[in-house]
Each structure stands twice: as structure tokens, then as C-alpha cells.
Amino acid sequence: MISDKKLETALKQYFGFSKFRSGQKEVIRNLLSRESTLAILPTGTGKSLCYQLVGKIYKKPVVIVSPLISLMQDQVEQLRFAGEKKVIALTSVLSFKRKEYAVSHLSQFDFIYLAPEMLNKKEVVENLFQLDLALFVVDEAHCISKWGPDFRPDYLGLGELRRELNFPTTLALTATATKRVEEDIIGNLFGTQKVKVIRHSVDRPNIFLAVEKVANQKEKNKKVIKLVERLKAPGLIYFSSKKKADEIAQMIRQKTKLNVSSYHAGRSAIDRYTVQQQFMLGKLDVICATSAFGMGVNKKNIRYVIHYHLPADLESYLQEIGRAGRDGQQSIAILLYQESDVGLQRRLIDMTLPEDEMIQYYMDNAQKLTGHAGEQGELLDYYRKQGLSSERVKEIFSRRRSDKIKNLNEILAYTNTHHCRRAYIKKYFGEKDNQIHDRSCCQLSGEELPLKELKMIKTEKENIKNFDDNSYQRVIRKLFNL
Amino acid sequence: MDELLCFFSKNQPRRPAVIRQVLSNKRTVSNLFWGLRYKILDWLAICPQLEREKFDNLIAAMVQNKLLAEINGQGLCLTELGARRRDNFAEIHYHMKSPYLFSRFKVQLWQDILRLLVQIVSEASYGNTHYYVVASSFQARDSIKKWYQDYHECELGQLLSEQLLLFLKNESADDATIFMQLFYGHEYVAKTAEQIAVNTGWSTRDIEVLWNDLSVKFADFLCEGTSIFKVLVIPLKKTGLLSKSATETYRLYASGMTVAKIKSVRGLKESTVAEHLLEAAIFVPNFNFKRLISPLEYSIFSKLFKGNIDNWHYEKLQETEPKISFTKFRLYQIEQSKLEMVE
Numbered sequence: 147m148i149s150d151k152k153l154e155t156a157l158k159q160y161f162g163f164s165k166f167r168s169g170q171k172e173v174i175r176n177l178l179s180r181e182s183t184l185a186i187l188p189t190g191t192g193k194s195l196c197y198q199l200v201g202k203i204y205k206k207p208v209v210i211v212s213p214l215i216s217l218m219q220d221q222v223e224q225l226r227f228a229g230e231k232k233v234i235a236l237t238s239v240l241s242f243k244r245k246e247y248a249v250s251h252l253s254q255f256d257f258i259y260l261a262p263e264m265l266n267k268k269e270v271v272e273n274l275f276q277l278d279l280a281l282f283v284v285d286e287a288h289c290i291s292k293w294g295p296d297f298r299p300d301y302l303g304l305g306e307l308r309r310e311l312n313f314p315t316t317l318a319l320t321a322t323a324t325k326r327v328e329e330d331i332i333g334n335l336f337g338t339q340k341v342k343v344i345r346h347s348v349d350r351p352n353i354f355l356a357v358e359k360v361a362n363q364k365e366k367n368k369k370v371i372k373l374v375e376r377l378k379a380p381g382l383i384y385f386s387s388k389k390k391a392d393e394i395a396q397m398i399r400q401k402t403k404l405n406v407s408s409y410h411a412g413r414s415a416i417d418r419y420t421v422q423q424q425f426m427l428g429k430l431d432v433i434c435a436t437s438a439f440g441m442g443v444n445k446k447n448i449r450y451v452i453h454y455h456l457p458a459d460l461e462s463y464l465q466e467i468g469r470a471g472r473d474g475q476q477s478i479a480i481l482l483y484q485e486s487d488v489g490l491q492r493r494l495i496d497m498t499l500p501e502d503e504m505i506q507y508y509m510d511n512a513q514k515l516t517g518h519a520g521e522q523g524e525l526l527d528y529y530r531k532q533g534l535s536s537e538r539v540k541e542i543f544s545r546r547r548s549d550k551i552k553n554l555n556e557i558l559a560y561t562n563t564h565h566c567r568r569a570y571i572k573k574y575f576g577e578k579d580n581q582i583h584d585r586s587c588c589q590l591s592g593e594e595l596p597l598k599e600l601k602m603i604k605t606e607k608e609n610i611k612n613f614d615d616n617s618y619q620r621v622i623r624k625l626f627n628l
Numbered sequence: 629m630d631e632l633l634c635f636f637s638k639n640q641p642r643r644p645a646v647i648r649q650v651l652s653n654k655r656t657v658s659n660l661f662w663g664l665r666y667k668i669l670d671w672l673a674i675c676p677q678l679e680r681e682k683f684d685n686l687i688a689a690m691v692q693n694k695l696l697a698e699i700n701g702q703g704l705c706l707t708e709l710g711a712r713r714r715d716n717f718a719e720i721h722y723h724m725k726s727p728y729l730f731s732r733f734k735v736q737l738w739q740d741i742l743r744l745l746v747q748i749v750s751e752a753s754y755g756n757t758h759y760y761v762v763a764s765s766f767q768a769r770d771s772i773k774k775w776y777q778d779y780h781e782c783e784l785g786q787l788l789s790e791q792l793l794l795f796l797k798n799e800s801a802d803d804a805t806i807f808m809q810l811f812y813g814h815e816y817v818a819k820t821a822e823q824i825a826v827n828t829g830w831s832t833r834d835i836e837v838l839w840n841d842l843s844v845k846f847a848d849f850l851c852e853g854t855s856i857f858k859v860l861v862i863p864l865k866k867t868g869l870l871s872k873s874a875t876e877t878y879r880l881y882a883s884g885m886t887v888a889k890i891k892s893v894r895g896l897k898e899s900t901v902a903e904h905l906l907e908a909a910i911f912v913p914n915f916n917f918k919r920l921i922s923p924l925e926y927s928i929f930s931k932l933f934k935g936n937i938d939n940w941h942y943e944k945l946q947e948t949e950p951k952i953s954f955t956k957f958r959l960y961q962i963e964q965s966k967l968e969m970v971e
């Protein structure tokens with residue numbers, strides 16, 4: 147058994163940190179004892195470091211299945227930043243040539259990130275069999291659960307893949323999982339095998355929880371301006387629409403002196419990189435973003451997270467507000483709620499889940515439509531290939547729809563509760579209700595925001611300075627240290 | 629939308645289709661010829677993604693706004709209002725200085741390489757090896773990696789700054805400052821085009837055009853020089869504007885081969901060889917027209933055709949000289965157009 151001191155030395159050597167964060171050491175110890183583990187740790191606890199350090203200690207490859215390309219790319223960049231060169235993300239954005247090379251030389255990499263759809267490719271799986279794995283990791287493991295809000299059909303094959311790989315030590319990671327999702331992950335991925343579950347509370351005591359109700363859009367926009375001008379920066383505002391994120395960024399730019407930018411999948415890769423770097427280096431006061439922002443963003447001092455639109459469910463809400471206050475300092479999460487926002491979320495559910503009529507049409511004309519029916523088509527194609535009948539597929543989607551609506555109702559109930567919001571969240575995630583409500587916990591329905599008491603109002607000094615505007619000669623001298 | 633107005637004229641109504649095809653690099657000899665006539669060939673391939681539907685919608689909007697007007701069912705010309713808008717646009721927006729370079733380089737790849745180059749040289753100047761690499765293609769990363777292995781022992785910061793300062797000295801100080809704000813380096817973060825636009829009062833599109841213009845001009849500058857950065861650009865330079873097959877035909881023609889011989893050596897139809905030579909006549913400086921047009925034919929052409937080249941018609945030639953081919957007529961038009969431009 148490796149000693150605590152040795153573990154800390156390895157942490158310092160490979161990542162430059164002198165202390166583990168809560169939960170990390172426990173997970174790493176389990177994995178080093180070859181025990182498969184499901185780790186349910188809140189955002190900001192450094193989940194990826196757990197498998198990265200184990201890979202470093204064993205000096206063997208780690209395979210990580212991850213559902214989001216942006217997340218994978220962020221993690222690849224972070225590993226490269228930490229000096230790790232042998233890392234690859236096998237995703238659809240990789241060029242054919244590069245992918246072909248990487249697949250046939252998998253053993254040359256220490257960290258192999260895989261998009262779940264890659265596991266349907268025979269040559270990828272065959273090359274995986276050749277590896278002597280330190281660890282098999284399933285990131286965002288809640289995607290495996292059909293009860294979870296982000297269910298990904300490709301994840302269902304992971305249990306089978308584990309069996310084919312002869313049951314490698316496995317780490318399943320997620321930030322938020324209700325008891326039901328937890329059971330689903332274990333059942334699908336580990337079957338009857340023994341697995342350790344490490345669950346830390348989703349609660350982040352330093353994040354004050356608030357819901358501000360507004361009557362209409364105009365009032366909501368006014369509220370945004372008032373908040374971003376008063377609140378300590380930097381902050382994040384989340385949107386469900388790219389267009390709205392741009393629009394509000396523009397509004398903030400016009401009405402305040404703050405440095406603001408938008409971030410979403412509609413912006414170019416180079417703009418996304420720029421905005422992210424500016425934010426990390428403290429050049430921006432606020433980012434107006436969609437959920438595309440944040441995965442892997444490890445900025446410690448985000449003081450507030452505002453939700454302009456109602457999130458789809460409490461899981462994603464918790465993930466997103468979890469980006470605030472990673473330095474442990476007082477922070478705040480404010481959900482702006484306008485009654486008609488529910489309609490937007492319902493429309494989003496309709497857009498992502500096909501209606502019975504569409505399912506029938508797709509199943510009847512699948513040959514013609516394969517590859518041309520967008521995201522919904524891909525999902526339908528998955529079930530069609532499983533040999534399911536139209537009726538069965540309709541049933542599945544009908545259940546998915548009611549699950550999503552149920553999740554939406556849960557966050558609506560959170561919004562409208564007259565009781566302690568923190569207690570509500572804990573209860574939802576199956577944690578013990580030991581919350582003692584006080585003024586620093588959350589804003590109860592109808593109460594004013596206690597920004598002053600929380601010391602969340604910025605002082606003049608704390609205004610982020612404008613960008614330096616230098617001549618090109620000075621920029622060149624600075625760039626090249628002359 | 630107003631950006632397109634500079635390609636229209638008050639008296640040449642057939643421009644719209646040619647403009648679209650030149651900008652999006654849809655090459656036919658006819659398009660290239662008319663692009664040459666309208667003096668817009670410098671803009672060839674500047675907008676390869678331009679879709680017909682989008683272009684048509686823009687044209688429709690310009691007609692609706694009375695910037696363009698239909699002329700006798702022949703096509704669209706600039707109206708007085710359109711001409712004023714065009715001039716006004718040119719006054720307040722960045723004007724691309726070297727559009728012709730766009731078809732000379734693999735622009736996207738070069739821009740990726742350039743951003744990476746500045747970043748890695750900057751970080752190396754501070755001895756820093758831990759940084760997030762700027763978003764870029766694998767091709768760009770590979771190319772920089774190989775180059776860096778060969779040159780990392782040089783005084784890279786000093787050398788790159790010299791090249792940048794030499795290059796930017798010839799640009800306006802404001803343009804140069806904006807250009808340098810678009811790079812990443814050690815503890816130096818770029819601005820987005822949108823942010824620079826807010827600070828300078830220009831549009832986001834202006835900043836994007838400036839970046840395209842100056843980055844490609846810098847590629848050309850490095851290509852002409854002898855610095856250690858030249859090797860990064862050379863593989864991105866396109867050897868010529870001719871298509872691959874036309875290049876081969878022209879090579880044989882320039883070596884002295886006759887059209888009949890080229891036809892048999894290459895196994896091509898005579899009309900294809902003719903198309904290739906017309907393309908070469910348009911793009912190759914000092915193309916030898918005299919090998920294809922006899923002195924007698926020159927004399928016939930010069931008697932028959934005078935004035936505005938746009939108004940010369942092959943039918944007029946056919947009435948008296950039915951044996952002279954259309955290719956020869958078009959070659960003569962091309963030669964005269966080139967001479968007109970020199971004058």
C-alpha cells in the first residue's frame with residue numbers, strides 16, 4: 147500500500163499541487179487497491195486528477211470514455227499543459243488520417259479519450275484489447291442512466307465492453323446523481339460485481355442560493371444590468387439560447403463599463419479559445435454563455451453564476467452553479483425566473499425528442515433518412531439498429547419525455563419553494579436533511595437579496611481594468627521579452 | 629451587403645453571375661475572361677464558401693433597397709444611390725489591399741500556423757513550457773513542431789520580432805496595432821475581432837478583413853525574404869493560378885510544342901487544350917499570343933474591332949472570316965485587355 151507521503155509526492159511531482167482536495171485521496175486509494183469505484187463528487191473537486199494520477203503512478207495507459215467533445219478537448223489541453231504529451235482524444239473532429247494513425251498506435255498513448263460512438267468501431271475496440279490498462283474510466287457516468295437527464299444510448303454498451311476487456315479496474319465519475327441514477331450506473335456498468343461508492347454532498351455551502359422572479363423580459367434585462375454592476379466579478383451568466391447570450395452580452399457592453407463576451411458553440415474555435423483565455427487571465431468581468439462553456443474551466447474565483455433561462459433540470463443547474471466559488475470564498479447563484487421560461491424548456495424537450503408521428507415516419511423510411519435526420523435521427527437510428535419495433539421506440543421516447551418533464555417540474559418546484567432551497571436540493575439528491583437554514587444559506591421566497599450582508603457588492607477597486615492598448619511595437623517587445 | 633457594391637458598375641449589367649463565380653472560385657474560361665474584363669480577378673477565391681442562395685438573397689435585398697436596378701432585362705447595374713453607398717462604405721471601412729494573395733496561399737492553414745508560431749516563440753522567449761496551445765489544426769501543429777525541432781536553438785524572439793517590425797513598418801500604425809492585438813503569447817491574450825471593433829469604432833467584419841489581408845501579406849513578405857520563417861510558408865504557396873491540368877498543357881506549350889502535338893501527347897480533345905491555353909493567357913504574365921494568332925489574323929482583328937472590348941462580338945468576325953476560331957478571337961480579346969490594363 148502506497149503511503150500518504152508518497153501519494154502527496156506524486157501529486158506535487160506530476161501536477162504541482164501540495165494537497166489533495168476532498169474525496170480525491172479516497173478515490174485514488176481505492177483504484178490503487180484495484181477496486182472499481184463510482185465517485186459522485188461535486189463539480190470543482192478535481193475528479194479528473196484522480197485517474198490522471200493513477201495513470202502516472204502505474205505508468206500504463208488509461209482509457210477515458212467521455213460524452214462531450216469540448217470536455218475531452220479541454221482535458222487533453224489540461225494534460226498537455228501539465229507536460230503530458232502522450233494524450234489523444236478520438237472524436238469525430240479528428241481528421242481521418244490522424245484518427246487512422248492514432249487507432250493503430252493506441253499503445254503509444256498514456257491517456258486515450260474516447261467519444262462513446264468510437265466504441266462502435268471494430269478497429270478501435272480491437273486495438274483496445276491489446277492494451278494493458280491501468281484504468282478504464284467512464285466520465286459523466288450519469289449519461290448511462292436512462293433516468294438521468296443526459297442519457298446517451300451509446301453508453302449502454304459500456305458494461306459489455308468492460309466484460310470484453312476482462313473487467314479492468316474501472317472508475318465511474320459523475321458530479322450529480324440521485325439514488326436511482328446511482329443504482330442504474332452500477333447495474334449497467336458493473337452488473338453484480340463489487341463496486342465502491344464514494345459520494346460527497348452536492349452541497350456547496352459557500353454558494354448562496356437565490357431565485358429572482360420577474361414579470362417580463364424587460365424587467366429581467368434590467369435586473370441583469372443591476373446585478374452585474376453591483377456584484378463582485380468575475381461572473382457567469384448562463385443562457386439556453388446562443389442568440390440571447392449574444393444579445394445580452396451586447397446589452398451589458400452598451401449599458402455598463404464592464405468587459406463582457408459571449409461564449410457558445412456558434413462562435414469560432416479561435417474566438418472560444420480567446421474568450422476562455424481572457425476569462426482565465428482575469429480580463430473579463432462577465433461571460434454570457436450556453437452550457438458549452440464551463441466543462442473543464444477551472445477558474446477558482448468566479449463569484450456569481452446567474453441563470454437567465456430556467457435550466458432543464460436540477461442536475462445541470464447544480465453542475466453550472468458549481469463553477470462559482472471554487473476558492474471557497476462567498477459566492478452566489480441566482481436563477482432569474484419568468485413564468486414563460488417554462489414554455490421555452492418544454493419546446494426544447496419537444497425539439498430533442500421526436501413525436502410518435504416522426505418516429506413512425508423515420509422507422510418506415512429509415513434507409514432513405516439515415517444520416518440526414520440530424521440529432522433526432524441519430525437517436526432513432528440507434529434504436530432501429532437494436533432491432534426494436536416502432537411501438538417499442540415510441541414507448542421509450544414517451545418515457546423519456548415524461549422523465550424530462552418530471553425533471554423540469556422538479557426545478558420548477560425548487561424555484562417556487564417557500565422553504566429552504568438548500569434543503570430541497572439535498573433531499574432531491576437523496577442526502578440527509580440536516581440543513582440548518584440561516585441568512586447565509588439561501589434566499590427564501592419573497593426575500594430581498596442580502597448582497598451587502600454576504601459582502602457580495604464590489605468596491606470601486608475591484609473593477610476589472612480595461613485591456614491595455616499598446617502600440618504594435620510595444621506589443622512585439624512584450625511578446626518576445628525584448 | 630454593402631461590401632459587395634464595389635464589384636458592380638453603373639454600366640455593365642452582366643456582372644452579378646461573374647462576381648459570384650469569381651469570389652467563390654468557380655472557374656470557367658468565360659467567368660475568368662469576364663472577371664478580367666471587369667477587373668475583379670484579384671478577388672478570385674476570396675470567398676470560397678459563398679453559396680449561390682446567400683448571394684442571390686443579398687442581390688435581391690440590394691435591388692429592393694434600390695442600390696441595384698435591372699437594365700433592359702440584361703442584368704443589374706449600380707444606381708446613383710448604390711454608387712453613393714459604395715463610396716460611403718469604402719470611406720468608413722477597411723479596404724483589403726492585397727486580395728490577389730488569397731488565391732496564392734493556403735490561407736486558413738497559414739493563419740493557424742502564424743498564430744501558433746507567435747505563441748510558441750513568445751512562450752519560448754520567456755522559457756515557459758506550460759501553456760494552453762491556441763486552437764489550431766493538427767496540420768498546423770505538425771508543421772510548427774517539425775520547424776521548431778530544426779530552429780529552436782536560434783534567437784527566435786529576436787528574429788520574429790525583426791520580421792514583424794520590418795513588415796508592419798509599411799502598414800499604417802493603426803492597422804499594425806490592430807493586427808498585433810489578434811495574437812496570443814506569454815501572459816498576453818488576444819482580443820476577439822468583436823472586442824477590437826468596439827474599441828476602434830470599426831465593424832467586426834472590418835477587423836476580420838484586416839486580419840485576412842495582413843496575415844496573407846505577411847506570408848508573402850516572408851516568402852520574398854530569407855528568414856528562418858520562410859520554410860514555414862513555402863509549402864503553403866500555390867505554384868500558380870492555373871488548374872493542374874492547364875499547368876501541364878501550358879508547360880508543353882511554353883516548351884515550344886504545337887497545339888496538335890499537345891493534343892496527342894496529353895490525349896486531350898482540341899477544345900480542352902484550347903480552354904487550358906485561354907486560362908493560361910489570362911493568368912500567365914508575358915503569355916506568347918503571337919504563336920497562336922498569325923500576323924494576318926492580327927491585321928483582320930485590328931481592322932474589325934475597335935473601342936470597348938466588352939462590345940466585340942464573335943458573330944461579326946464570322947460574317948467575313950468564318951474560318952477563324954472563337955479561341956483566337958478570345959485570345960485577342962484577352963491580349964488587348966491586358967494591354968489596356970498596362971496602359
